[in-house]
Amino acid sequence: MKLLNRNFTLILIGQIISLFGNATLRFALPLYLLDRTGSSSLFGIVLACSFIPMVILSPVGGLLADRVNKRNIMVFLDFLTAFLTGLFLLLNGSLSPQALVLIVMMLLSGIQSLYQPSVQASIPFLQEKGNLMTANAIINQVSALANLIGPVLGGIVYEAFGVTQVVLISGICFLLSAVMELFIRIPVNKLPENGSILSIVKGDFAESIHYIHREKPVIQKVIIIVALFNLVLTSMVIVGIPVIIKIHLALSGQLYGYAQGISAAGGLAGGILVGVLANRLRAEKVWKLLLAAAATLLPMALCLLFDAPPMVSYLVIVCCYFLMMVLATMFSVQMLSFVQSEVPGSLIGKVISFVMAMSMCSQPLGQALYGLLFDWAAPQWIILGSMAAAAVIVIASRKAFSHINNTAEENLG
Numbered sequence: 073m074k075l076l077n078r079n080f081t082l083i084l085i086g087q088i089i090s091l092f093g094n095a096t097l098r099f100a101l102p103l104y105l106l107d108r109t110g111s112s113s114l115f116g117i118v119l120a121c122s123f124i125p126m127v128i129l130s131p132v133g134g135l136l137a138d139r140v141n142k143r144n145i146m147v148f149l150d151f152l153t154a155f156l157t158g159l160f161l162l163l164n165g166s167l168s169p170q171a172l173v174l175i176v177m178m179l180l181s182g183i184q185s186l187y188q189p190s191v192q193a194s195i196p197f198l199q200e201k202g203n204l205m206t207a208n209a210i211i212n213q214v215s216a217l218a219n220l221i222g223p224v225l226g227g228i229v230y231e232a233f234g235v236t237q238v239v240l241i242s243g244i245c246f247l248l249s250a251v252m253e254l255f256i257r258i259p260v261n262k263l264p265e266n267g268s269i270l271s272i273v274k275g276d277f278a279e280s281i282h283y284i285h286r287e288k289p290v291i292q293k294v295i296i297i298v299a300l301f302n303l304v305l306t307s308m309v310i311v312g313i314p315v316i317i318k319i320h321l322a323l324s325g326q327l328y329g330y331a332q333g334i335s336a337a338g339g340l341a342g343g344i345l346v347g348v349l350a351n352r353l354r355a356e357k358v359w360k361l362l363l364a365a366a367a368t369l370l371p372m373a374l375c376l377l378f379d380a381p382p383m384v385s386y387l388v389i390v391c392c393y394f395l396m397m398v399l400a401t402m403f404s405v406q407m408l409s410f411v412q413s414e415v416p417g418s419l420i421g422k423v424i425s426f427v428m429a430m431s432m433c434s435q436p437l438g439q440a441l442y443g444l445l446f447d448w449a450a451p452q453w454i455i456l457g458s459m460a461a462a463a464v465i466v467i468a469s470r471k472a473f474s475h476i477n478n479t480a481e482e483n484l485g
Contacts, residue, residue, distance in 0.1 A: 079256050080198045080207065083191065086252040087214045090150055093245025095222025097157070097180065099332055100230050100238040103325050105173045106318055116311045116443015118174050120436040125182035127433045131277050133189035134425025138276075138418065142190040142197075143256045149187045150250035153180065157243030161236060189425040196412055196420060197259045205409040209347035212405050216339030216397075223336065227329015279419070280426035288414055291427065293472040294407060297465065298431040304461040305366060307438025308454065313393065315446045321382040331390050338394035342401025358406055359466055359473045365399040366462035368392040369455050376452035 106115050136145055160176050167175075191211070199207045229238050284291045313335075317328045346353065372392050375385040408424075415423045445454050 077198065079258060080195075082252065082256045083194065083198070084210065084214050086146065086150075086249045086256070087191065087211065088218055089245050089252060090153075090249035091215050091218035092222050093153075093242040093249070094180075094184070095219045095336070096226040096238055096245070097242040098177075099223040099226045099329060100235050100242075101173050101177055102314065103227075103230065103318070103328065104235045105169055106314060107325065108169045110319065112311070112315045112319065112446035113443045114170065115315065116439050116441075116446070118170070118177060119311060120438075120440035120443070121174055122177035122181045123432065123436040123439065125178050126185040127429050127436065129182050129185040130189065130425040130429035130432075131280070131422065132425075133186040134193070134280075134422035135272060135276050136186060137189040137193040137425070138420075138422055139272075142194045142258045143253060145190040146187060146253045146256070147250050149183050150246045150253065153183055154243045154246035154250065156180065156183070157239050157246065160239050161243075164236065164239075185425075185429075189428070192408070192412075192424050193420050194258050196417060201413065204412050205405065206347050208405050208409050208412070209343045212343035212401055213340050213347075216336045216341075216343055216401065219336030220333045220340060221336075223329040223332030225329075227326040227332075230329070231324060231326045276422045277426065280422050283415075283419060283423060284426070290472065291411060291414070291423075293469075295427055295430045297469045297472060298407075299434045300465045301362060301462055302432060303434035303438040304465065305369075305458050307435050308442050308458040309393075309396070310435075311439050311442040312446060312451060312454065313389070316376070316389065316451050317386065320376070320451055321385055323382060323386060327386060331386070331393060334390050335393040335397045338397030339401045341394075342398040343405060345398065346402050346405040353402075353406060357473075358403055359470050361399045361403040362466045363463060365396045365403075366459050366466065368396040368399070369459040369462075373452045373455040373459070376450070376455070 102115065102119065105118060109115070156176065156179055160172065163172055195207050195211065196204065226238050229241065284295075313331065314328055317323050317331060318325070369392070372385075372389050375388045380388070411424060411427060412420060442454070
């Protein structure tokens, strides 16, 4: 089976369109809230709340991916998201911006948590095992490309016309993606349904825990490491970058859009590097990527500490953000490919969704705390504290990654 077969290509095109709309919407709504309120605390709390449905519903996404036609899930959810953007346009002005953005962001988060496991679980059915890392790298490149273009164009449209036009463009993207996905054909590996949806979810959740704990404890260790890293560093970046650019540096939403686009370019570059270096990357060294990602925070903190001119600080932040995303994407693709290669096809949807949920479960807490911290303390000290905590976590986790390599070698043998 060739890498760029018909169905995989259709998934790529659908992903480009859908993720462009998603990236534009996720950029515009929090920026709209920050512009209207100017509150870091409220911004962090809304972002935290928007992550909760993603964590809770990710196991359901895995359940659906293992039991329902994955193509149908993607099509339905894209149509649903298009409908949601229409509701936002109808209700904007009738509800407070805080309530409206919170509701829409939570719904978008829940939809995305159901959508993404279907995309990821479909890849092993459309690719040979030897192509998995390259295919995942391509999917990440598509995501990064959409995340690059979305915020840049979203920032331009937002500054020129406002949030309404941004939401309208996003809705059109979701409609086009849903139509494109109608033509995808993915082999169905439907499992028997025994009991209610709730009992099935609980059973699948328990099965995932048992499988990871008993059969693949190394995956359990990686989940804990990534969850802690997300708590202390990823949450800080998600809340801190927009707050620093918009409030502390007093720069425009358009410049913030450029920053988000450039960070997405870093994700694209990281995906390309993984694809090029797929046969040379070694899992026992992957912890160094996380350590280097933490180190990229140091120049950001120094610029703010020594009160560099706003545009100088902005350029340093953008460059470091780019490099951080290169490193984080390389780590993510390697870990996802490892999980896909270790888990049987009948379990892959539920296990991937479980891994995603547990890895992200710390982010709502982290985002809420960092929102409060950015209203209370100077950003440079928050950044330095985040960097130090992340470095300690990564250095302490080196042995876990050597176990990943040993497991991979056993499977190859």
